[in-house]
Protein backbone atom coordinates (compact mmCIF):
# COMPACT_ATOMS: atom_id res chain seq x y z
CA UNK A 1 0.00 0.00 0.00
CA UNK A 2 1.29 3.46 -0.78
CA UNK A 3 2.37 5.42 2.20
CA UNK A 4 -0.13 8.20 1.62
CA UNK A 5 -2.90 5.72 2.17
CA UNK A 6 -1.67 4.79 5.60
CA UNK A 7 -4.23 5.83 8.12
CA UNK A 8 -3.24 8.80 10.28
CA UNK A 9 -2.21 7.83 13.73
CA UNK A 10 -5.13 9.00 15.84
CA UNK A 11 -6.23 8.14 19.29
CA UNK A 12 -9.40 6.17 19.70
CA UNK A 13 -12.43 7.99 20.97
CA UNK A 14 -13.89 6.72 24.18
CA UNK A 15 -17.24 6.42 22.43
CA UNK A 16 -15.88 4.35 19.62
CA UNK A 17 -17.08 0.85 20.07
CA UNK A 18 -14.31 -1.61 20.31
CA UNK A 19 -14.88 -4.95 18.69
CA UNK A 20 -15.62 -6.52 22.04
CA UNK A 21 -17.83 -3.65 23.03
CA UNK A 22 -19.73 -3.76 19.84
CA UNK A 23 -20.38 -7.43 20.21
CA UNK A 24 -22.32 -6.97 23.38
CA UNK A 25 -23.27 -3.37 23.73
CA UNK A 26 -26.77 -2.11 23.29
CA UNK A 27 -26.72 1.54 22.50
CA UNK A 28 -29.30 4.12 23.47
CA UNK A 29 -32.37 4.59 21.39
CA UNK A 30 -32.63 7.33 18.83
CA UNK A 31 -34.30 8.05 15.57
CA UNK A 32 -31.49 6.54 13.66
CA UNK A 33 -30.61 3.87 16.08
CA UNK A 34 -30.92 0.78 14.09
CA UNK A 35 -30.40 -2.78 15.00
CA UNK A 36 -30.13 -5.97 13.16
CA UNK A 37 -33.14 -8.14 13.68
CA UNK A 38 -32.52 -11.11 15.85
CA UNK A 39 -33.91 -13.26 13.12
CA UNK A 40 -31.50 -11.85 10.60
CA UNK A 41 -28.48 -12.11 12.76
CA UNK A 42 -29.19 -15.45 14.29
CA UNK A 43 -31.13 -17.37 11.75
CA UNK A 44 -30.04 -16.05 8.44
CA UNK A 45 -27.19 -13.68 8.58
CA UNK A 46 -23.75 -15.09 8.24
CA UNK A 47 -21.27 -14.58 11.02
CA UNK A 48 -19.77 -11.15 11.08
CA UNK A 49 -17.78 -10.71 8.01
CA UNK A 50 -16.01 -7.70 9.37
CA UNK A 51 -12.98 -8.80 11.29
CA UNK A 52 -11.93 -6.69 14.22
CA UNK A 53 -8.82 -5.50 12.44
CA UNK A 54 -10.66 -3.78 9.64
CA UNK A 55 -13.35 -2.62 12.03
CA UNK A 56 -10.74 -0.83 14.10
CA UNK A 57 -9.33 0.76 11.04
CA UNK A 58 -12.72 2.17 10.21
CA UNK A 59 -13.47 3.67 13.56
CA UNK A 60 -10.31 5.37 14.61
CA UNK A 61 -11.38 8.35 16.63
CA UNK A 62 -14.65 8.17 14.82
CA UNK A 63 -13.02 10.22 12.14
CA UNK A 64 -12.96 8.78 8.71
CA UNK A 65 -11.11 10.50 5.96
CA UNK A 66 -10.76 9.56 2.38
CA UNK A 67 -7.63 7.77 3.28
CA UNK A 68 -9.39 5.99 6.07
CA UNK A 69 -12.04 4.91 3.67
CA UNK A 70 -9.57 3.67 1.19
CA UNK A 71 -7.67 1.85 3.82
CA UNK A 72 -10.76 0.29 5.19
CA UNK A 73 -11.81 -0.62 1.71
CA UNK A 74 -8.42 -2.20 1.12
CA UNK A 75 -8.47 -3.91 4.44
CA UNK A 76 -11.96 -5.16 3.81
CA UNK A 77 -11.00 -6.21 0.34
CA UNK A 78 -8.17 -8.28 1.72
CA UNK A 79 -10.33 -9.74 4.42
CA UNK A 80 -13.03 -10.65 2.05
CA UNK A 81 -10.88 -11.90 -0.72
CA UNK A 82 -11.72 -8.75 -2.52
CA UNK A 83 -10.55 -7.96 -5.96
CA UNK A 84 -9.96 -4.35 -5.11
CA UNK A 85 -6.81 -3.21 -6.76
CA UNK A 86 -4.35 -0.43 -6.31
CA UNK A 87 -6.23 1.88 -8.56
CA UNK A 88 -7.98 3.01 -5.43
CA UNK A 89 -4.79 4.77 -4.55
CA UNK A 90 -5.59 7.37 -7.13
CA UNK A 91 -8.82 8.33 -5.46
CA UNK A 92 -8.71 11.67 -3.74
CA UNK A 93 -11.46 12.78 -1.44
CA UNK A 94 -11.48 16.54 -1.30
CA UNK A 95 -14.17 16.48 1.34
CA UNK A 96 -12.38 14.56 3.97
CA UNK A 97 -13.29 16.77 6.89
CA UNK A 98 -16.92 15.97 6.48
CA UNK A 99 -16.62 12.91 8.58
CA UNK A 100 -14.72 14.56 11.35
CA UNK A 101 -17.53 16.22 13.19
CA UNK A 102 -20.28 14.76 15.30
CA UNK A 103 -19.13 11.27 14.73
CA UNK A 104 -19.04 10.51 18.40
CA UNK A 105 -22.69 11.27 18.85
CA UNK A 106 -23.61 9.16 15.92
CA UNK A 107 -21.64 6.31 17.37
CA UNK A 108 -23.50 6.75 20.64
CA UNK A 109 -26.85 6.50 18.95
CA UNK A 110 -26.02 3.51 16.93
CA UNK A 111 -26.89 0.03 17.96
CA UNK A 112 -23.57 -1.59 17.68
CA UNK A 113 -25.06 -4.95 16.96
CA UNK A 114 -25.72 -3.67 13.49
CA UNK A 115 -22.11 -2.83 12.96
CA UNK A 116 -21.15 -6.26 14.09
CA UNK A 117 -23.58 -8.07 11.89
CA UNK A 118 -23.76 -5.44 9.23
CA UNK A 119 -26.81 -6.85 7.54
CA UNK A 120 -25.07 -10.02 6.87
CA UNK A 121 -22.78 -9.13 4.11
CA UNK A 122 -21.34 -5.70 4.34
CA UNK A 123 -17.96 -5.56 2.88
CA UNK A 124 -17.90 -9.24 2.48
CA UNK A 125 -19.39 -10.23 -0.75
CA UNK A 126 -17.17 -13.23 -1.16
CA UNK A 127 -17.02 -14.23 2.49
CA UNK A 128 -20.76 -14.07 2.67
CA UNK A 129 -21.12 -16.18 -0.33
CA UNK A 130 -18.54 -18.70 0.83
CA UNK A 131 -20.11 -19.00 4.26
CA UNK A 132 -23.62 -19.24 3.06
CA UNK A 133 -22.90 -21.90 0.53
CA UNK A 134 -22.63 -24.55 3.21
CA UNK A 135 -25.48 -23.37 5.33
CA UNK A 136 -29.14 -22.57 5.15
CA UNK A 137 -28.49 -18.86 5.26
CA UNK A 138 -30.66 -17.10 2.71
CA UNK A 139 -28.44 -14.09 2.24
CA UNK A 140 -26.77 -13.67 -1.05
CA UNK A 141 -24.48 -11.15 -2.54
CA UNK A 142 -25.71 -8.74 -5.14
CA UNK A 143 -25.97 -9.46 -8.82
CA UNK A 144 -27.16 -12.96 -8.53
CA UNK A 145 -24.38 -14.03 -6.27
CA UNK A 146 -21.54 -12.69 -8.32
CA UNK A 147 -18.97 -10.67 -6.55
CA UNK A 148 -18.55 -7.06 -7.51
CA UNK A 149 -21.10 -5.06 -9.39
CA UNK A 150 -19.93 -5.19 -12.93
CA UNK A 151 -23.12 -6.69 -14.30
CA UNK A 152 -25.73 -4.05 -14.32
CA UNK A 153 -23.41 -1.28 -13.34
CA UNK A 154 -22.98 1.79 -15.43
CA UNK A 155 -25.09 4.59 -16.73
CA UNK A 156 -28.78 4.22 -16.12
CA UNK A 157 -31.79 5.77 -17.71
CA UNK A 158 -32.62 6.89 -21.23
CA UNK A 159 -29.08 7.46 -22.30
CA UNK A 160 -27.60 4.59 -20.44
CA UNK A 161 -30.23 1.90 -20.37
CA UNK A 162 -28.59 -0.13 -23.08
CA UNK A 163 -25.26 0.07 -21.36
CA UNK A 164 -26.95 -1.01 -18.19
CA UNK A 165 -27.42 -4.55 -19.27
CA UNK A 166 -29.26 -4.00 -22.50
CA UNK A 167 -32.43 -2.78 -20.89
CA UNK A 168 -34.79 -0.67 -22.82
CA UNK A 169 -37.32 1.87 -21.72
CA UNK A 170 -40.56 0.07 -21.33
CA UNK A 171 -43.71 1.52 -22.77
CA UNK A 172 -43.49 4.63 -24.81
CA UNK A 173 -41.00 5.88 -27.28
CA UNK A 174 -40.54 9.57 -27.37
CA UNK A 175 -39.75 10.06 -31.02
CA UNK A 176 -43.11 10.63 -32.65
CA UNK A 177 -44.70 12.00 -29.51
CA UNK A 178 -43.21 15.43 -29.65
CA UNK A 179 -45.65 17.02 -32.03
CA UNK A 180 -48.78 15.71 -30.38
CA UNK A 181 -47.83 17.08 -27.00
CA UNK A 182 -49.68 19.94 -25.51
CA UNK A 183 -47.14 22.70 -25.59
CA UNK A 184 -48.37 24.60 -22.60
CA UNK A 185 -46.15 23.56 -19.70
CA UNK A 186 -48.93 24.33 -17.25
CA UNK A 187 -50.98 21.52 -18.64
CA UNK A 188 -48.26 19.04 -17.85
CA UNK A 189 -48.13 19.83 -14.12
CA UNK A 190 -45.22 20.59 -11.82
CA UNK A 191 -44.12 16.97 -11.53
CA UNK A 192 -43.77 16.53 -15.27
CA UNK A 193 -42.22 19.95 -15.71
CA UNK A 194 -39.44 19.08 -13.27
CA UNK A 195 -38.92 15.66 -14.73
CA UNK A 196 -38.76 17.04 -18.24
CA UNK A 197 -36.34 19.76 -17.30
CA UNK A 198 -34.00 17.19 -15.71
CA UNK A 199 -34.42 14.88 -18.69
CA UNK A 200 -33.31 17.71 -20.95
CA UNK A 201 -30.26 18.20 -18.72
CA UNK A 202 -29.47 14.52 -19.16
CA UNK A 203 -29.85 14.74 -22.92
CA UNK A 204 -27.55 17.76 -22.98
CA UNK A 205 -24.94 15.74 -21.10
CA UNK A 206 -24.89 18.00 -18.05
CA UNK A 207 -26.54 15.44 -15.82
CA UNK A 208 -26.32 11.70 -15.63
CA UNK A 209 -27.47 8.85 -13.44
CA UNK A 210 -25.05 6.00 -12.98
CA UNK A 211 -25.08 2.80 -11.00
CA UNK A 212 -21.84 1.46 -9.58
CA UNK A 213 -20.47 -0.72 -6.84
CA UNK A 214 -17.01 -0.72 -5.40
CA UNK A 215 -15.31 -1.81 -8.62
CA UNK A 216 -11.94 -0.15 -8.14
CA UNK A 217 -12.34 2.16 -11.14
CA UNK A 218 -10.93 5.53 -10.15
CA UNK A 219 -13.82 7.63 -11.38
CA UNK A 220 -16.43 5.40 -9.77
CA UNK A 221 -14.55 5.37 -6.51
CA UNK A 222 -14.39 9.16 -6.45
CA UNK A 223 -18.15 9.30 -6.96
CA UNK A 224 -18.81 6.63 -4.33
CA UNK A 225 -16.70 8.51 -1.81
CA UNK A 226 -18.51 11.73 -2.72
CA UNK A 227 -21.79 9.92 -2.16
CA UNK A 228 -20.60 8.52 1.13
CA UNK A 229 -19.79 12.09 2.21
CA UNK A 230 -23.27 13.28 1.24
CA UNK A 231 -24.81 10.46 3.24
CA UNK A 232 -22.55 11.41 6.12
CA UNK A 233 -23.86 14.96 6.12
CA UNK A 234 -27.48 14.26 5.30
CA UNK A 235 -27.89 11.32 7.68
CA UNK A 236 -26.05 12.81 10.64
CA UNK A 237 -27.13 10.19 13.12
CA UNK A 238 -25.92 7.35 11.01
CA UNK A 239 -22.41 6.25 11.95
CA UNK A 240 -19.93 7.22 9.30
CA UNK A 241 -18.15 3.91 9.37
CA UNK A 242 -21.42 2.12 8.79
CA UNK A 243 -22.14 4.35 5.80
CA UNK A 244 -18.76 3.80 4.24
CA UNK A 245 -19.03 0.13 4.90
CA UNK A 246 -22.29 -0.34 3.02
CA UNK A 247 -21.45 2.08 0.22
CA UNK A 248 -18.20 0.25 -0.40
CA UNK A 249 -19.68 -3.19 0.13
CA UNK A 250 -19.72 -5.07 -3.13
CA UNK A 251 -23.14 -6.56 -2.49
CA UNK A 252 -24.57 -3.06 -2.48
CA UNK A 253 -25.06 -0.86 -5.51
CA UNK A 254 -25.34 2.89 -5.65
CA UNK A 255 -27.38 4.82 -8.18
CA UNK A 256 -25.83 8.28 -8.25
CA UNK A 257 -26.80 11.67 -9.61
CA UNK A 258 -23.77 13.11 -11.37
CA UNK A 259 -23.88 16.74 -12.42
CA UNK A 260 -20.90 18.12 -14.27
CA UNK A 261 -18.91 15.16 -13.03
CA UNK A 262 -19.74 15.87 -9.38
CA UNK A 263 -21.91 13.60 -7.34
CA UNK A 264 -25.02 15.40 -6.13
CA UNK A 265 -26.75 12.54 -4.37
CA UNK A 266 -27.70 8.93 -4.65
CA UNK A 267 -29.30 5.82 -3.31
CA UNK A 268 -27.37 2.85 -2.01
CA UNK A 269 -29.34 -0.36 -2.14
CA UNK A 270 -28.84 -4.04 -1.89
CA UNK A 271 -30.54 -6.16 -4.53
CA UNK A 272 -31.67 -9.57 -3.31
CA UNK A 273 -31.96 -11.01 -6.76
CA UNK A 274 -33.31 -14.43 -5.82
CA UNK A 275 -36.00 -12.76 -3.71
CA UNK A 276 -36.65 -10.16 -6.41
CA UNK A 277 -36.60 -7.27 -4.01
CA UNK A 278 -34.10 -4.61 -3.08
CA UNK A 279 -33.40 -2.92 0.21
CA UNK A 280 -32.67 0.79 0.13
CA UNK A 281 -30.02 1.45 2.73
CA UNK A 282 -29.36 5.17 2.24
CA UNK A 283 -30.90 7.89 0.14
CA UNK A 284 -29.86 11.53 0.08
CA UNK A 285 -29.37 14.60 -2.07
CA UNK A 286 -26.78 17.18 -1.14
CA UNK A 287 -28.25 20.03 0.92
CA UNK A 288 -28.29 22.86 -1.62
CA UNK A 289 -29.79 20.69 -4.36
CA UNK A 290 -32.76 19.32 -2.46
CA UNK A 291 -36.37 19.88 -3.49
CA UNK A 292 -35.36 20.47 -7.10
CA UNK A 293 -36.61 17.14 -8.35
CA UNK A 294 -33.33 15.21 -8.17
CA UNK A 295 -34.69 12.87 -5.48
CA UNK A 296 -37.66 11.96 -7.65
CA UNK A 297 -35.64 11.45 -10.79
CA UNK A 298 -33.10 9.43 -8.87
CA UNK A 299 -35.81 7.14 -7.56
CA UNK A 300 -37.25 6.75 -11.04
CA UNK A 301 -33.84 5.79 -12.40
CA UNK A 302 -33.37 3.39 -9.53
CA UNK A 303 -36.70 1.68 -10.18
CA UNK A 304 -36.02 1.36 -13.88
CA UNK A 305 -32.54 0.00 -13.27
CA UNK A 306 -33.62 -2.39 -10.52
CA UNK A 307 -36.41 -3.77 -12.66
CA UNK A 308 -34.61 -4.00 -15.98
CA UNK A 309 -31.14 -4.95 -14.76
CA UNK A 310 -31.63 -6.69 -11.40
CA UNK A 311 -35.06 -8.16 -12.16
CA UNK A 312 -36.56 -6.79 -8.94
CA UNK A 313 -40.25 -6.32 -8.35
CA UNK A 314 -40.22 -4.51 -5.00
CA UNK A 315 -38.21 -2.18 -2.82
CA UNK A 316 -38.24 -2.13 0.92
CA UNK A 317 -36.67 0.50 3.12
CA UNK A 318 -36.68 1.70 6.66
CA UNK A 319 -37.52 5.34 6.07
CA UNK A 320 -36.54 7.94 8.61
CA UNK A 321 -39.64 9.58 10.03
CA UNK A 322 -38.86 12.90 8.42
CA UNK A 323 -38.43 11.33 5.00
CA UNK A 324 -41.67 9.34 4.99
CA UNK A 325 -43.37 12.12 3.00
CA UNK A 326 -40.75 11.89 0.28
CA UNK A 327 -41.08 8.11 0.06
CA UNK A 328 -44.87 8.31 -0.09
CA UNK A 329 -44.53 10.66 -3.05
CA UNK A 330 -42.30 8.07 -4.71
CA UNK A 331 -45.01 5.41 -4.41
CA UNK A 332 -43.94 3.79 -1.14
CA UNK A 333 -46.53 2.65 1.35
CA UNK A 334 -46.41 1.73 4.99
CA UNK A 335 -48.45 -1.38 4.28
CA UNK A 336 -46.19 -4.23 3.31
CA UNK A 337 -47.77 -6.42 0.66
CA UNK A 338 -44.68 -8.40 -0.20
CA UNK A 339 -44.96 -11.89 1.22
CA UNK A 340 -43.05 -12.06 4.47
CA UNK A 341 -41.15 -15.14 3.34
CA UNK A 342 -39.54 -13.13 0.60
CA UNK A 343 -37.99 -10.54 2.83
CA UNK A 344 -37.96 -11.58 6.47
CA UNK A 345 -34.47 -12.35 7.63
CA UNK A 346 -32.95 -10.59 4.64
CA UNK A 347 -33.24 -6.97 5.43
CA UNK A 348 -31.62 -5.08 8.21
CA UNK A 349 -33.98 -4.07 10.98
CA UNK A 350 -33.81 -0.45 12.12
CA UNK A 351 -35.22 1.11 15.23
CA UNK A 352 -36.91 4.44 14.79
CA UNK A 353 -37.54 4.07 11.08
CA UNK A 354 -40.72 3.02 9.34
CA UNK A 355 -40.65 0.01 7.08
CA UNK A 356 -42.02 1.01 3.70
CA UNK A 357 -42.59 -0.83 0.47
CA UNK A 358 -42.76 0.12 -3.16
CA UNK A 359 -43.95 -2.18 -5.89
CA UNK A 360 -42.06 -1.68 -9.11
CA UNK A 361 -44.45 -1.64 -12.03
CA UNK A 362 -43.45 -4.11 -14.70
CA UNK A 363 -44.21 -1.76 -17.57
CA UNK A 364 -44.01 1.87 -16.49
CA UNK A 365 -41.38 3.91 -18.31
CA UNK A 366 -39.97 5.28 -15.08
CA UNK A 367 -37.36 7.51 -16.64
CA UNK A 368 -39.86 8.87 -19.10
CA UNK A 369 -42.96 9.27 -16.99
CA UNK A 370 -43.40 12.85 -18.10
CA UNK A 371 -43.88 11.70 -21.69
CA UNK A 372 -46.44 9.17 -20.59
CA UNK A 373 -48.30 11.69 -18.44
CA UNK A 374 -48.37 14.19 -21.27
CA UNK A 375 -49.72 11.61 -23.65
CA UNK A 376 -52.41 10.65 -21.18
CA UNK A 377 -53.38 14.27 -20.70
CA UNK A 378 -53.42 14.70 -24.44
CA UNK A 379 -55.71 11.69 -24.88
CA UNK A 380 -58.11 12.91 -22.19
CA UNK A 381 -58.04 16.37 -23.68
CA UNK A 382 -58.90 15.02 -27.11
CA UNK A 383 -61.72 12.92 -25.70
CA UNK A 384 -63.21 15.93 -23.92
CA UNK A 385 -63.07 17.92 -27.12
CA UNK A 386 -64.80 15.10 -28.91
CA UNK A 387 -67.65 15.11 -26.40
CA UNK A 388 -67.97 18.83 -25.73
CA UNK A 389 -67.26 22.28 -27.11
CA UNK A 390 -65.30 23.37 -24.09
CA UNK A 391 -62.32 24.33 -26.17
CA UNK A 392 -64.25 27.16 -27.87
CA UNK A 393 -63.57 30.48 -26.17
CA UNK A 394 -66.17 33.22 -26.65
CA UNK A 395 -65.56 36.93 -26.22
CA UNK A 396 -66.33 38.29 -22.77
CA UNK A 397 -69.40 40.32 -21.86
CA UNK A 398 -69.12 44.08 -21.71
CA UNK A 399 -70.30 44.88 -18.21
CA UNK A 400 -70.15 48.64 -18.23
CA UNK A 401 -71.51 49.84 -14.94
CA UNK A 402 -73.00 52.97 -13.54
CA UNK A 403 -73.42 53.92 -9.88
CA UNK A 404 -73.49 51.14 -7.24
CA UNK A 405 -72.23 48.65 -9.80
CA UNK A 406 -75.55 48.56 -11.63
CA UNK A 407 -74.99 47.57 -15.27
CA UNK A 408 -75.73 50.20 -17.91
CA UNK A 409 -77.20 47.63 -20.21
CA UNK A 410 -79.10 44.55 -19.15
CA UNK A 411 -77.67 41.38 -20.61
CA UNK A 412 -80.24 38.67 -20.93
CA UNK A 413 -79.07 35.28 -19.84
CA UNK A 414 -79.86 33.77 -23.20
CA UNK A 415 -77.70 36.43 -24.87
CA UNK A 416 -74.54 35.38 -23.06
CA UNK A 417 -72.23 34.16 -25.82
CA UNK A 418 -71.70 30.42 -25.74
CA UNK A 419 -74.24 29.64 -23.05
CA UNK A 420 -76.78 28.00 -25.34
CA UNK A 421 -74.02 26.25 -27.24
CA UNK A 422 -72.86 24.77 -23.94
CA UNK A 423 -76.30 23.19 -23.46
CA UNK A 424 -78.12 25.82 -21.41
CA UNK A 425 -81.87 26.00 -21.81
CA UNK A 426 -84.26 28.61 -20.39
CA UNK A 427 -85.83 26.05 -18.04
CA UNK A 428 -82.56 25.96 -16.16
CA UNK A 429 -83.08 29.56 -15.18
CA UNK A 430 -83.41 30.07 -11.49
CA UNK A 431 -81.54 27.05 -10.17
CA UNK A 432 -81.03 28.46 -6.76
CA UNK A 433 -81.27 27.48 -3.13
CA UNK A 434 -84.03 30.05 -2.82
CA UNK A 435 -86.07 28.37 -5.48
CA UNK A 436 -89.27 28.83 -3.50
CA UNK A 437 -89.19 32.48 -4.41
CA UNK A 438 -89.22 31.99 -8.13
CA UNK A 439 -91.78 29.40 -8.83
CA UNK A 440 -93.89 31.81 -10.83
CA UNK A 441 -94.21 31.33 -14.53
CA UNK A 442 -92.36 34.30 -15.97
CA UNK A 443 -89.18 36.11 -15.16
CA UNK A 444 -90.80 39.51 -14.74
CA UNK A 445 -93.07 38.19 -12.01
CA UNK A 446 -90.16 36.46 -10.38
CA UNK A 447 -88.15 39.65 -10.35
CA UNK A 448 -91.10 41.54 -8.88
CA UNK A 449 -91.40 39.08 -6.01
CA UNK A 450 -87.69 39.10 -5.44
CA UNK A 451 -87.49 42.88 -5.40
CA UNK A 452 -90.36 43.04 -2.93
CA UNK A 453 -88.70 40.59 -0.61
CA UNK A 454 -85.34 42.33 -0.74
CA UNK A 455 -86.99 45.68 -0.19
CA UNK A 456 -88.71 44.37 2.95
CA UNK A 457 -85.46 42.88 4.22
CA UNK A 458 -83.64 46.17 3.65
CA UNK A 459 -86.32 48.14 5.45
CA UNK A 460 -86.26 45.73 8.34
CA UNK A 461 -82.50 46.21 8.69
CA UNK A 462 -82.69 49.95 8.16
CA UNK A 463 -85.24 50.31 10.98
CA UNK A 464 -83.17 48.23 13.40
CA UNK A 465 -81.51 50.01 16.31
CA UNK A 466 -78.07 48.68 15.33
CA UNK A 467 -78.28 49.80 11.71
CA UNK A 468 -76.76 53.27 12.11
CA UNK A 469 -73.13 52.33 11.22
CA UNK A 470 -74.28 50.69 7.99
CA UNK A 471 -76.72 53.22 6.52
CA UNK A 472 -74.18 55.11 4.37
CA UNK A 473 -70.84 54.22 2.78
CA UNK A 474 -67.91 54.80 5.13
CA UNK A 475 -66.49 58.29 4.60
CA UNK A 476 -62.77 58.11 3.87
CA UNK A 477 -62.33 61.55 5.44
CA UNK A 478 -63.51 60.14 8.77
CA UNK A 479 -61.66 56.85 8.47
CA UNK A 480 -58.61 57.50 6.24
CA UNK A 481 -57.29 53.94 6.09
CA UNK A 482 -60.64 52.23 5.72
CA UNK A 483 -60.35 51.63 1.98
CA UNK A 484 -56.78 50.43 2.30
CA UNK A 485 -58.06 47.57 4.40
CA UNK A 486 -61.54 47.00 3.02
CA UNK A 487 -61.38 46.39 -0.69
CA UNK A 488 -65.04 45.52 -1.27
CA UNK A 489 -67.07 47.97 0.82
CA UNK A 490 -70.84 47.61 1.17
CA UNK A 491 -73.61 49.51 2.93
CA UNK A 492 -77.41 49.60 3.08
CA UNK A 493 -77.70 52.64 0.79
CA UNK A 494 -75.72 50.98 -2.00
CA UNK A 495 -77.81 47.84 -1.64
CA UNK A 496 -80.95 49.88 -1.77
CA UNK A 497 -79.84 51.40 -5.11
CA UNK A 498 -79.14 47.97 -6.43
CA UNK A 499 -82.55 46.68 -5.33
CA UNK A 500 -84.35 49.64 -6.87
CA UNK A 501 -82.56 49.24 -10.19
CA UNK A 502 -84.34 45.87 -10.46
CA UNK A 503 -81.44 44.80 -12.61
CA UNK A 504 -78.64 44.06 -10.24
CA UNK A 505 -79.86 41.34 -7.92
CA UNK A 506 -81.22 38.70 -10.21
CA UNK A 507 -81.13 36.13 -7.40
CA UNK A 508 -81.66 36.41 -3.68
CA UNK A 509 -78.21 34.85 -3.21
CA UNK A 510 -76.57 37.91 -4.75
CA UNK A 511 -78.37 40.12 -2.28
CA UNK A 512 -77.49 37.89 0.70
CA UNK A 513 -73.85 37.90 -0.45
CA UNK A 514 -73.76 41.70 -0.27
CA UNK A 515 -75.31 41.70 3.21
CA UNK A 516 -72.78 39.14 4.42
CA UNK A 517 -69.94 41.17 2.95
CA UNK A 518 -71.14 44.30 4.75
CA UNK A 519 -71.00 42.52 8.11
CA UNK A 520 -67.73 40.75 7.34
CA UNK A 521 -66.14 44.11 6.48
CA UNK A 522 -67.25 45.53 9.82
CA UNK A 523 -65.71 42.63 11.68
CA UNK A 524 -62.51 42.81 9.65
CA UNK A 525 -61.86 46.48 10.22
CA UNK A 526 -63.09 46.69 13.82
CA UNK A 527 -62.00 44.67 16.83
CA UNK A 528 -64.57 42.54 18.73
CA UNK A 529 -64.82 44.94 21.64
CA UNK A 530 -65.99 47.86 19.46
CA UNK A 531 -69.57 48.99 19.08
CA UNK A 532 -69.31 48.56 15.28
CA UNK A 533 -68.37 44.92 15.61
CA UNK A 534 -71.20 44.26 18.07
CA UNK A 535 -73.74 46.11 15.89
CA UNK A 536 -72.70 43.98 12.93
CA UNK A 537 -73.24 40.75 14.85
CA UNK A 538 -76.63 41.78 16.24
CA UNK A 539 -77.93 43.16 12.93
CA UNK A 540 -76.80 40.06 11.11
CA UNK A 541 -78.72 37.84 13.53
CA UNK A 542 -81.77 39.98 12.96
CA UNK A 543 -81.32 39.76 9.17
CA UNK A 544 -80.97 35.98 9.23
CA UNK A 545 -84.18 35.52 11.19
CA UNK A 546 -86.01 37.82 8.74
CA UNK A 547 -84.76 35.85 5.72
CA UNK A 548 -85.81 32.58 7.33
CA UNK A 549 -89.27 33.76 8.25
CA UNK A 550 -89.66 35.38 4.82
CA UNK A 551 -88.79 32.15 3.06
CA UNK A 552 -91.11 30.15 5.29
CA UNK A 553 -94.04 32.45 4.59
CA UNK A 554 -93.28 32.37 0.90
CA UNK A 555 -96.91 32.56 -0.03
CA UNK A 556 -97.11 35.90 1.64
CA UNK A 557 -94.24 37.21 -0.45
CA UNK A 558 -95.75 36.02 -3.66
Ligand SMILES: CC(=O)SCCNC(=O)CCNC(=O)[C@H](O)C(C)(C)COP(=O)(O)OP(=O)(O)OC[C@H]1O[C@@H](n2cnc3c(N)ncnc32)[C@H](O)[C@@H]1OP(=O)(O)O
Pocket residue numbers: 191234235280281282283284285286289290291292293294295296297317318319320322323324325326329
Ligand atom coordinates in the same frame (compact mmCIF):
# COMPACT_ATOMS: atom_id res chain seq x y z
C1 LIG B 1 -33.73 5.07 3.81
C2 LIG B 1 -33.26 6.49 4.07
O1 LIG B 1 -32.22 6.84 3.67
S1 LIG B 1 -34.30 7.50 4.89
C3 LIG B 1 -33.48 9.08 4.82
C4 LIG B 1 -33.80 9.86 3.59
N1 LIG B 1 -32.84 10.92 3.44
C5 LIG B 1 -32.87 12.10 4.12
O2 LIG B 1 -33.76 12.36 4.91
C6 LIG B 1 -31.70 13.03 3.90
C7 LIG B 1 -32.11 14.48 3.75
N2 LIG B 1 -33.03 14.66 2.63
C8 LIG B 1 -32.67 14.50 1.35
O3 LIG B 1 -31.55 14.15 1.04
C9 LIG B 1 -33.69 14.80 0.28
O4 LIG B 1 -34.54 15.79 0.71
C10 LIG B 1 -34.52 13.57 -0.14
C11 LIG B 1 -33.63 12.47 -0.67
C12 LIG B 1 -35.36 13.01 1.01
C13 LIG B 1 -35.49 14.02 -1.26
O5 LIG B 1 -34.74 14.51 -2.34
P1 LIG B 1 -35.15 15.84 -3.08
O6 LIG B 1 -34.27 16.07 -4.24
O7 LIG B 1 -35.26 16.93 -2.10
O8 LIG B 1 -36.62 15.40 -3.58
P2 LIG B 1 -37.48 16.08 -4.74
O9 LIG B 1 -37.04 17.47 -5.01
O10 LIG B 1 -37.54 15.16 -5.90
O11 LIG B 1 -38.89 16.13 -4.02
C14 LIG B 1 -39.89 15.20 -4.28
C15 LIG B 1 -41.12 15.54 -3.47
O12 LIG B 1 -40.91 15.09 -2.14
C16 LIG B 1 -41.04 16.18 -1.23
N3 LIG B 1 -40.07 15.98 -0.18
C17 LIG B 1 -38.74 16.03 -0.28
N4 LIG B 1 -38.19 15.75 0.91
C18 LIG B 1 -39.22 15.53 1.77
C19 LIG B 1 -39.31 15.20 3.15
N5 LIG B 1 -38.24 15.03 3.90
N6 LIG B 1 -40.55 15.07 3.70
C20 LIG B 1 -41.67 15.25 2.96
N7 LIG B 1 -41.63 15.54 1.63
C21 LIG B 1 -40.42 15.69 1.06
C22 LIG B 1 -40.78 17.42 -2.06
O13 LIG B 1 -41.37 18.56 -1.51
C23 LIG B 1 -41.39 17.03 -3.38
O14 LIG B 1 -42.78 17.21 -3.31
P3 LIG B 1 -43.63 17.70 -4.61
O15 LIG B 1 -43.36 16.70 -5.69
O16 LIG B 1 -45.04 17.68 -4.15
O17 LIG B 1 -43.12 19.04 -4.95
